[in-house]
Amino acid sequence: MAVEVSITSEIAEKLRALPDSSAVALHLKSDQYFDAIQGMLDRFAMKKDLEVVYVTSTIPSQSIINALEVLEIPMDHIWFVDCVSQIMMSQAKRHPHAIIVESPTMLENIMLKVEFLIRGHPDRNALVVLDSINSLAIHNNTKILSEFLHILVNHLRSRGAYTVIFSMREYETDEIRNMLVLVSDDSIELGK
Amino acid sequence: MPAPEHSDDERERCVTGIDAIDHILNGGVPRGNTVLISGSVGTGKTSICIEFLVRGALNGENSLYLSVTEPTDKLLMNVIPFDFFDDKLVRQGKLQFVDLPKIYDKLGIDKEDLDFDQTRLLADTIAGIVEEQKIRRLVLDSVTSVCYRIREQERIRDFLLRLGTVLSAKGCTTLLVSEIRSSEDGYSQWGVEEALADGVIVTGNLERRGDLLRTLQIVKMRGTTHSRAKYVLDLTTSGVLLVPLLKGGSVASGG
Numbered sequence: 001m002a003v004e005v006s007i008t009s010e011i012a013e014k015l016r017a018l019p020d021s022s023a024v025a026l027h028l029k030s031d032q033y034f035d036a037i038q039g040m041l042d043r044f045a046m047k048k049d050l051e052v053v054y055v056t057s058t059i060p061s062q063s064i065i066n067a068l069e070v071l072e073i074p075m076d077h078i079w080f081v082d083c084v085s086q087i088m089m090s091q092a093k094r095h096p097h098a099i100i101v102e103s104p105t106m107l108e109n110i111m112l113k114v115e116f117l118i119r120g121h122p123d124r125n126a127l128v129v130l131d132s133i134n135s136l137a138i139h140n141n142t143k144i145l146s147e148f149l150h151i152l153v154n155h156l157r158s159r160g161a162y163t164v165i166f167s168m169r170e171y172e173t174d175e176i177r178n179m180l181v182l183v184s185d186d187s188i189e190l191g192k
Numbered sequence: 193m194p195a196p197e198h199s200d201d202e203r204e205r206c207v208t209g210i211d212a213i214d215h216i217l218n219g220g221v222p223r224g225n226t227v228l229i230s231g232s233v234g235t236g237k238t239s240i241c242i243e244f245l246v247r248g249a250l251n252g253e254n255s256l257y258l259s260v261t262e263p264t265d266k267l268l269m270n271v272i273p274f275d276f277f278d279d280k281l282v283r284q285g286k287l288q289f290v291d292l293p294k295i296y297d298k299l300g301i302d303k304e305d306l307d308f309d310q311t312r313l314l315a316d317t318i319a320g321i322v323e324e325q326k327i328r329r330l331v332l333d334s335v336t337s338v339c340y341r342i343r344e345q346e347r348i349r350d351f352l353l354r355l356g357t358v359l360s361a362k363g364c365t366t367l368l369v370s371e372i373r374s375s376e377d378g379y380s381q382w383g384v385e386e387a388l389a390d391g392v393i394v395t396g397n398l399e400r401r402g403d404l405l406r407t408l409q410i411v412k413m414r415g416t417t418h419s420r421a422k423y424v425l426d427l428t429t430s431g432v433l434l435v436p437l438l439k440g441g442s443v444a445s446g447g
Contacts, residue, residue, distance in 0.1 A: 109405070111435040112434075119433075144438050147438050151438075
């Protein structure tokens with residue numbers, strides 16, 4: 001339990017130390033996943049009064065929503081762009097805070113849905129979470145993924161939004177690391 | 193310092209209100225241009241046109257939608273419920289919807305084929321409505337359906353020239369919807385429309401590895417410099433959104 005507390009606190013502290021509109025690569029292990037989400041959403045985004053746009057290509061949004069409910073994190077300012085539920089043909093009923101993108105290969109549509117959600121809350125600053133670069137890399141080649149990150153991150157930066165890109169250490173390749181170095185202002189290595 | 197190759201400051205702009213399109217056009221459609229908006233079914237032509245009119249009406253410009261193929265009641269039932277749409281615009285007459293078949297009836301045009309005089313009468317009648325109602329934004333959806341009734345290329349040319357000249361002189365910016373099949377070359381059914389229009393905006397479907405993306409490309413716009421790149425389009429309740437088409441992936445077939 002002590003480890004969990006330290007991970008949630010660590011990520012919140014490190015994110016708080018960053019200047020506004022930062023783009024951050026968050027390197028973490030699989031067993032730190034839900035603690036990292038909790039720290040980022042509960043301890044950082046809520047405290048900073050941010051609107052969260054959470055792009056999930058790793059697990060369906062409903063799984064994360066279920067975890068947030070258990071952790072008693074309110075959903076009022078958290079929105080999902082879900083790129084996996086449709087290809088997994090999972091559940092017909094969608095959470096009102098989740099927008100579906102048909103496939104993680106539709107990278108332009110991910111950008112469009114992020115933009116749509118940010119536009120819906122013009123008075124609030126945003127945190128955009130990309131979970132994860134590794135799962136997007138399963139479906140997309142490096143070239144198109146780099147182009148996507150470059151456009152998305154720069155667009156979000158111009159809008160004053162924070163970007164956090166998850167990268168699972170177990171699945172990192174040199175190509176992914178290089179891509180993240182290119183687009184990020186900073187890098188957080190959880191637990192190091 | 194050398195003068196810029198093109199100056200965008202010379203023409204007044206009709207700011208469409210669709211941010212991305214205004215950005216691509218460096219500030220909007222040059223005022224008074226007649227623009228062909230061309231694409232196959234389901235590519236977003238009508239939604240773009242409706243947003244263009246609603247944004248105009250919200251900005252105080254009288255806007256008119258001339259519907260040829262679909263009764264406006266049915267059209268309005270199926271249109272995207274834009275967050276920024278306000279019923280008041282219709283009640284105040286800032287935003288008007290007219291079925292062209294009703295104008296045909298008024299003019300006593302009952303034949304399938306329009307002759308030379310009827311073609312001119314139709315162009316003059318539309319121009320008259322624009323003048324009388326002080327319309328600043330007009331959409332004709334679709335010009336293809338009108339041209340089907342005119343049939344002869346020469347008469348189509350005359351109709352479009354006459355209409356375009358009069359509307360431009362009145363400072364009315366016009367979108368003409370052109371229906372094409374996805375397999376077709378060119379941007380219009382008769383070829384004349386794209387040649388006479390001041391601008392051509394093409395909407396399409398792009399298939400990439402089994403995904404179908406809606407796209408938009410501005411291939412021609414007189415009076416301004418502009419990007420000619422292809423963009424991916426989304427039709428949302430907050431309006432039409434565009435992002436650049438990513439080029440890194442392999443493209444199976446064009447759209």
